Amino acid sequence: MLTFNIAVLIILSWTATIAAQVQIEAMSRGFYNFSVDLYQQCSQFKSGNLVISPFSVGTSLTLLSEAANGTTYEQLRKHLHLNGDKSDVADKFKEYIKIIKRSAGQSELMIANQIYVHEGFQLNQDFRKIASDMLGESTTVFMVNTIYLKSIWLQPFPRHKKPGGGFYDWKENFYISETETVEANFMKMKKKVWIVDLHELDIAALRLDYFQSNFSFIIILPNKRMGLSTLEAQLQNINLSKIVEKMKFMEYEVQIPKFKVTTELLLNDILKKIGMNDMFELEANFSGLLSTTVPLYVSHVIHQATIEINEKLSEASAATGSIHRRLSGTGIFRADHPFMFYVWDRETNTTIFNGCIKNFPTDITLKQ
Numbered sequence: 001m002l003t004f005n006i007a008v009l010i011i012l013s014w015t016a017t018i019a020a021q022v023q024i025e026a027m028s029r030g031f032y033n034f035s036v037d038l039y040q041q042c043s044q045f046k047s048g049n050l051v052i053s054p055f056s057v058g059t060s061l062t063l064l065s066e067a068a069n070g071t072t073y074e075q076l077r078k079h080l081h082l083n084g085d086k087s088d089v090a091d092k093f094k095e096y097i098k099i100i101k102r103s104a105g106q107s108e109l110m111i112a113n114q115i116y117v118h119e120g121f122q123l124n125q126d127f128r129k130i131a132s133d134m135l136g137e138s139t140t141v142f143m144v145n146t147i148y149l150k151s152i153w154l155q156p157f158p159r160h161k162k163p164g165g166g167f168y169d170w171k172e173n174f175y176i177s178e179t180e181t182v183e184a185n186f187m188k189m190k191k192k193v194w195i196v197d198l199h200e201l202d203i204a205a206l207r208l209d210y211f212q213s214n215f216s217f218i219i220i221l222p223n224k225r226m227g228l229s230t231l232e233a234q235l236q237n238i239n240l241s242k243i244v245e246k247m248k249f250m251e252y253e254v255q256i257p258k259f260k261v262t263t264e265l266l267l268n269d270i271l272k273k274i275g276m277n278d279m280f281e282l283e284a285n286f287s288g289l290l291s292t293t294v295p296l297y298v299s300h301v302i303h304q305a306t307i308e309i310n311e312k313l314s315e316a317s318a319a320t321g322s323i324h325r326r327l328s329g330t331g332i333f334r335a336d337h338p339f340m341f342y343v344w345d346r347e348t349n350t351t352i353f354n355g356c357i358k359n360f361p362t363d364i365t366l367k368q
Contacts (some may be wrong), residue, residue, distance in 0.1 A: 024092055024095060024096050024099065024348070026083060027082070027089075027092055027093065027096050028096070028348040028349050028350050029081070029349075030080060030081030030082055030083075031054065031055065031058050031080075031081070031350055031351070032240070032241075032349060032350070032351060033081045034054060034058050034079065034080055034081055035054030035055075035058070035351040035354065036235045036236060037079065037274050038052065038054050038057060038058075038270070038274070039052065039054065039232075039235065039354055039355075040232060040235055040236075041270045041273050041274055042263075042265060042270055043232055043356065045265070045269065045270055046263070046265065047358075048358055048359060049259075049261045049263070049355070049356065049357050049358055049359060050261070050263050050355040050356050051261045051262070051263050051305045051306065051307045051353060051354075051355035052263060052265070052303065052305050052353070052354065052355060053147055053303075053305050053352060053353050054351045054353075054354065055100070055147065055350055055351060055352045055353075056146070056147045056303075056305075057267065057301075057303055058080060059093075059097070059111070060301075061076060061080055061271075061276070062076075062080055062082065062089070062093055063093075064076065064279070064286075064298075065077060065080065065082070065086075066086055066089075066090060066288065067286045067287075067288040067289035068279070068284075068285060068286055068288065069285045069286075069287050069288060070285040071278045071285065072278040072279050072284045072285040072286065073285070075275055075276050075277065075278050075279070076276060076279065078275065079274050079275045079276055094133055096348070097111065099347065099348055100345060100348060100350060100352075103213070103214040103215065103345050103346075103347040103348065104149070104213055104214070104215060104345075105210075105212045105213035105214060105215070106151075106152075106210075106211055106212035106213055107149060107150065107151040107210050107211075107213040107215050108148070108149065108150040108151070109147070109148070109149050110146070110147065110148040110149075111146075111147050147352070149215075149343065149352065149353070151210040151211070151213060151215060152210065152211045152312055153208060153209075153210065153211065153311075153312065154208075154209040154210060154211045154212075155189065155191050155193075155208070155209075156311055156312050157187040157188065157189045157310075157311040157312075158187075158189060158311070159187075159311050169185040169186075169258075170185065170186050170187065170188065171183050171184070171185065171186070172184060172186040172255070172257070172336060173336065174257060174336050174337065174359075174360055175225045175226075175336055175337040175338075176338075176358065176359050177225075177226065178225055178226055182359065182360050183360070184257040184258075184259075184360040185257065185258045186255055186256065186257050186258065187255075187256060187257075187258055187310070187311050188253060188254060188255040188256075189253070189254055190251065190252070190253045190254075191251065191252075191254070192249050192250060192251050192252075193206060193207065193208065193249070193250070193251075193252050193254060193333075194206070194207035194208075194209075194216075194244075194247040194248070194249055195207070195247055195248065195250055195252055195331070195333060196243065196246045196247040196248065198243065198246070201231075201234075201238065202222060202223045202224065202227060202230075203220055203221060203222055203223060203227075203231060204221045204223060204333065205218060205219065205220050205221070205243050205244075205247065206218065206219045206221070206252075206254065206333050207244060207247055208254075214345055214346045214347045215343060215344065215345055215346070215352065216244075216343075216344050216346055217341065217342070217343055217344075218240070218243075218244070218341065218342040218343075218344050219256070219333075219335060219339055219340070219341050220243075220339060220340040220341070220342070221333070221335060221337075221339045222337075222338070222339065225337040225338075226337070226338070227338075228338040228339065228340070228356060228358065231340060232340070232356075240342065240344065240349070240351070241349040244344070244346070250331065251331075252331045252332065252333050253331070253332045253333070254333050255332065255333065255334040255335065255336070256309075256333075256334075256335040257309075257335060257336075257357070257360070258309050258310050258311075259307075259308070259309050259357060259360070260306070260307070260308040260309070261306065261307055261308075261355065261357070262304070262305070262306040263303075263304070263305050263306075263355070264302070264303070264304040265302070265303045265304075266300060266301070266302055266303075267301040267302070267303050268280060268298075268300060268301055271301060279297065279298045280297060280298050280299075281297060282295065282297055283297075284296060284297035284298065305353065305355075307341075307343075307353060307355065335357075338356060338357060338358045338359075339356065339357055340354065340355070340356045341353075341354060341355060341356070341357070342354040
């Protein structure tokens with residue numbers, strides 16, 4: 001199986017809330033746009049491998065926006081791409097979460113939100129009413145969002161058996177520059193998969209589905225060995241759902257690396273770069289959070305995510321620039337140089353997780 005863990009901690013120096021009328025489709029489009037903004041900023045703030053959950057961060061901030069007013073609310077609304085009034089967004093947001101949970105199917109998905117209010121303070125009753133449908137009860141002033149996802153492949157990768165029993169890892173070189181390589185553990189299979197080669201974007205894309213689930217693992221592989229930075233720079237012009245629509249079910253030999261990546265980030269400066277400045281200022285307006293008039297602002301937004309890929313689990317990987325080489329009449333998708341990956345909900349076109357692999361080993365915690 002494959003496991004994904006994610007934690008978002010929003011520490012409020014007295015803070016939290018949601019925003020505006022939107023249809024589910026519009027909300028998912030907004031979340032996708034936010035996911036692109038978040039990834040681009042995160043990839044600039046840290047080098048090396050990366051995994052984040054835009055869905056987790058987005059749901060936390062959407063909830064937070066419900067308690068915001070004035071400029072604080074407008075910035076959250078604008079950069080989360082929310083439209084309409086708060087009560088309608090709250091209703092659509094709850095429906096959106098339900099659809100995501102249903103779409104997970106046999107993938108084990110846990111979404112948990114909690115707001116803790118400092119002893120002596122109480123949540124505003126209107127906000128409590130909205131939050132109680134998606135959050136646990138409270139006790140100190142900070143906000144925690146966690147997501148855990150565990151999935152198995154619809155088509156698991158075979159393991160390589162040793163002649164005398166047991167299994168061995170298949171070693172391959174992974175390019176970290178045009179000529180420099182490091183050794184990585186790979187897995188491979190030859191089966192029909194969803195795949196597309198997009199010459200206009202100079203990329204290839206692979207979709208690996210999870211067992212009895214609308215969730216998929218998608219790899220976006222630059223055709224050039226060092227083409228990842230070019231791909232990341234043009235993400236605003238790439239529509240992942242359109243890429244998925246163009247995929248064809250074809251027999252390919254898939255070769256992707258196994259890895260485990262954990263990323264921990266303080267998102268304050270990243271969210272400020274996106275345009276959410278006001279919530280971190282002393283003048284922030286979270287008047288909808290508490291029943292008192294104590295001034296509140298966000299002191300920290302901490303985000304931690306983990307992804308692990310192996311033969312059984314839902315995984316991430318990439319392919320080489322020579323994606324269309326032929327082997328016994330079968331195309332080859334080899335992820336032997338830097339690539340992007342997504343855990344994608346096909347029903348709502350939502351990015352649950354995404355990130356990139358640039359180097360190995362990938363079993364260490366990477367901090368900003």
